[in-house]
Amino acid sequence: MVRRMSAIVLVITGLAFxxxxxxxxxxxxxxxxxxxxxxxDFEHFDYADPDAPKGGRxxxxxxxxxITFDSLNGYVLKGDAAQKLDLLFDSLxxxxxxxxxxxxxxxxxxxxxxxxxxxxxxxxxxxxxFSDGSALTAADVQRSFELLKQDGHPSFKISxxxxxxxxxxxxxxxxxxxSGENVRDLPMTVATLPIFSAAYYSKEDFSKSSLKPPLGSGxxxxxxxxxxxxxxxxxxxxxxASALPVNRGRFNFGEIKxxxxxxxxxxxxxxxxxxxDLREEFTSKHWxxxxxxxxxxxxxxxxxxxPDETTSGAQGFFINMRRDKFADPRTREALGLAFDxxxxxxxxxxxLYKRTGSFFENSNLKAEGEPAAGELALLEPYRDQVPPAVxxxxxxxxxxxxxxxxxxxxxxxxxxxxxxxxxRQGTRLVNAGGKQLSVEFLIFAPTFERIIAPYVRNxxxxxxxxxxRQVEAAQYQERMKxxxxxxxxxxxxxxETPGVELRAFFHSSTADVAxxxxxxxxxxPPVDALIDRAIQAGSRQELETAARALDRTxxxxxxxxxxxxxxxxxxxxxxxxxxxxxxxRFQRGILDTWWVDADKxxxxxxxx
Numbered sequence: 001m002v003r004r005m006s007a008i009v010l011v012i013t014g015l016a017f018x019x020x021x022x023x024x025x026x027x028x029x030x031x032x033x034x035x036x037x038x039x040x041d042f043e044h045f046d047y048a049d050p051d052a053p054k055g056g057r058x059x060x061x062x063x064x065x066x067i068t069f070d071s072l073n074g075y076v077l078k079g080d081a082a083q084k085l086d087l088l089f090d091s092l093x094x095x096x097x098x099x100x101x102x103x104x105x106x107x108x109x110x111x112x113x114x115x116x117x118x119x120x121x122x123x124x125x126x127x128x129x130f131s132d133g134s135a136l137t138a139a140d141v142q143r144s145f146e147l148l149k150q151d152g153h154p155s156f157k158i159s160x161x162x163x164x165x166x167x168x169x170x171x172x173x174x175x176x177x178x179s180g181e182n183v184r185d186l187p188m189t190v191a192t193l194p195i196f197s198a199a200y201y202s203k204e205d206f207s208k209s210s211l212k213p214p215l216g217s218g219x220x221x222x223x224x225x226x227x228x229x230x231x232x233x234x235x236x237x238x239x240x241a242s243a244l245p246v247n248r249g250r251f252n253f254g255e256i257k258x259x260x261x262x263x264x265x266x267x268x269x270x271x272x273x274x275x276x277d278l279r280e281e282f283t284s285k286h287w288x289x290x291x292x293x294x295x296x297x298x299x300x301x302x303x304x305x306x307p308d309e310t311t312s313g314a315q316g317f318f319i320n321m322r323r324d325k326f327a328d329p330r331t332r333e334a335l336g337l338a339f340d341x342x343x344x345x346x347x348x349x350x351x352l353y354k355r356t357g358s359f360f361e362n363s364n365l366k367a368e369g370e371p372a373a374g375e376l377a378l379l380e381p382y383r384d385q386v387p388p389a390v391x392x393x394x395x396x397x398x399x400x401x402x403x404x405x406x407x408x409x410x411x412x413x414x415x416x417x418x419x420x421x422x423x424r425q426g427t428r429l430v431n432a433g434g435k436q437l438s439v440e441f442l443i444f445a446p447t448f449e450r451i452i453a454p455y456v457r458n459x460x461x462x463x464x465x466x467x468x469r470q471v472e473a474a475q476y477q478e479r480m481k482x483x484x485x486x487x488x489x490x491x492x493x494x495x496e497t498p499g500v501e502l503r504a505f506f507h508s509s510t511a512d513v514a515x516x517x518x519x520x521x522x523x524x525p526p527v528d529a530l531i532d533r534a535i536q537a538g539s540r541q542e543l544e545t546a547a548r549a550l551d552r553t554x555x556x557x558x559x560x561x562x563x564x565x566x567x568x569x570x571x572x573x574x575x576x577x578x579x580x581x582x583x584x585r586f587q588r589g590i591l592d593t594w595w596v597d598a599d600k601x602x603x604x605x606x607x608x
Contacts, residue, residue, distance in 0.1 A: 026123065027111060027112075028040045028109070028110055029093065030102065030111055030113075031099075031101060033538075036102055038096065038102075042104075044245055044248035045097075045098065045250075047097065047098055047582045047583060048593050049249045049595075052578070052593070053598065055252075056595070056596025056601065057253060057596070059257040059258075059259060059277045060258060060279060060590075060591075061276065062084065063083050066080075067260055067444065067445065067473045068080060069082040069227065070211070072085065072210055072212065072213055072222065072225075073208070074086070075153060075206075076206070076207060076209065077153050077481065078208060079210075081209075083231070087218055087219060087233050088213075088222070089196070089216045089218045090216070091191065091193055091194055092105070092107050093191040094246050097586045097587040098586070101495075105244075106247075107195060108125070110122070110123045111123075111191060117184070118177065118179070119178060120176050120191075121173060121175040122141075122176075123173060124141070124174065128240060130197050130200075131216055132215060134199065136195060137171045138169065138170065138171055138172060141195055142198075143196065143201065144196040145166040145190065146166070147201060148160065149163070151206050154516050158510055158516070160189070162186060163178055163186055163190060182500070182535040184499065196214070218236075219236055219239045219251040220233040220256065221236055223255065229259070229260055230260060232255055233256040233257075235253060249593060253591065256591060259275070259276065262473075263446060263447055264286070264445070265447075268286055278571065278572070279571070279573070280570065280588075283447065284350050284353065287570050288352065289350075300574065300604065303572050304571045304573065305568050306569040306588060307569075308566075308569050309362075310493060311365065311495070312493070313361065313493035314356070314359045314505075314562070315491035315564070316356065316489070316560040316561050317339070317487050317489055318519040318559065319332050319335065319487055319520055320487065320488075320519070321521045322483055326486075328420040328421070329558050331422070331437075333413075333558040334412075334417045335439065337398055337409045337412055337413035338409070338410065340400045340402070340406060341397065341400070342400045343404040344454065353564035353565065353566050354565060356397075356562040357562060358551050359551055359554050359555070360498075360551055365548060365551065366551060367394040367552045368548075369394060371391065371548075374545040375548050375552070378530060378545065378549040379552070382525075382553075385526050386524075389556045394552050395552070404454060410461060410462065417429060424463055425463075429463030429464050430463075436463070436465050437464050438464065438465040438466070438467070439487055440467050440485070440487070441455075441486070441487050441488070442471065442479065442480075443471075443476070443488075443489070444473045444475075452468050481514055482514055483514075488519070491563075497540075497543065499534065499535050502535070502550070503531060504518065506550075508525070509528075524553070527553055530546060530550040531550060533550075534550055571590070575604065576601040576604050577597060578600070
């Protein structure tokens, strides 16, 4: 289960990087802490094949866990947006996915950062056009910023808080101005915002959800869709930027069709039936047991494992601390002790996973062992405001005996609950007023029931009234936006150079903002301060130190029950694709750089 973040994630969590303080002249790209990999005259990204053929169609699925849509506006809180709407819109610059923190010019040919870092000026390419042929100018960039800051999803408002204004200096020059101390990420943040047509939104209401295909300037148009069922994007032959170095060898599919399913089993059956060309598998049981097919043995259906070097991020059961019953960290810690990952991994996951222990798992931002001197220096001012465990070995999930009901861990959980004021009354765990502790797991599809059910049994052994509540997709998404849940499964992926997105996930200012990604409702001044230190870091070493100190503090809050990760993408696809020999380090690269191989596709139609 993954919360809808689609286009928002691309801007807020995947592309919000800092800018090297010494950079004070126009450049073709922006880098966080060092030199750019690609020179001014680079021809294409190394992971893209400039000779890749164009055309054909890929039919696949959108983001895992998103099972419906009722809007084609992916940048506001209202409605549930279709996936991959970012294909419609260009930005000033785009990320290179073989670097942890670099972007290069798209609509902007160059960026000029002021010496004091308090503003950045972009030189736009005069040839930039929207899909209706109208020119893309600085006025459009300015209006896009105003729309996002005024009416955009709360995450945009958070990330743009310290962007004072956007000025159209002339038709092809735009300047962003900043305020405050946390400005390191802002040049990169504004460089990667989607660009909307000012003329189009002078007639359309940006603040509302809509099923009218919007006007964009990107490589694709919406060809067709059926609300909640499918959406098809068609490649633009007249795309103005197709020959730019950042785009050569990319966006090769003539059509991209995304199908929506109510559950993962239906997705898998659609793949086997040939309704899907490609599907990423997120269920370990399916990957281990459901692909014993003639098509796989014959090589017509390929099982591929693509290495994933991105920060695995935070997937787990997030506990809603806004509810009084979960206010005590000992209660939350006890809930974590009742989840037997070792049993689940052996009996449900075929030992395919590793336990997630960090909010920055699978990266060098993860805190490990005792805090280093630099971390202690950041943490010491908050010694009286954070749990003592912050100053010891980094908190890790307890390791069970794999029995499914580890008595030692359950006894420890029972003691923590007693210390938190809960009392056993027969088979019930109650508070001083006699009200039983209840935990409802909110889901929208049955996939996770087999994982939650053993967990529920253990919670009941502790006297907790634990239940699973499945609701239909629209209701689920609305309840998540309004934080109307006890516990829900979510996954957030951090960028390789985390910055302003940390506010959206963990800052006190976002805890009560409807639709924010601060799912647990965390409000902690020390966490807020450490987020600021991460945002203000002037070098990668400083960032790593601040992120590890933050990680220690977050983990000691017990705001989630961490899940698992594997550091790879499990992808099944019919043998109709070609792809470059190099995969981008920090992206799957499928929709971005693969293509339909005409010979393979023809052979597939003929059958074995």
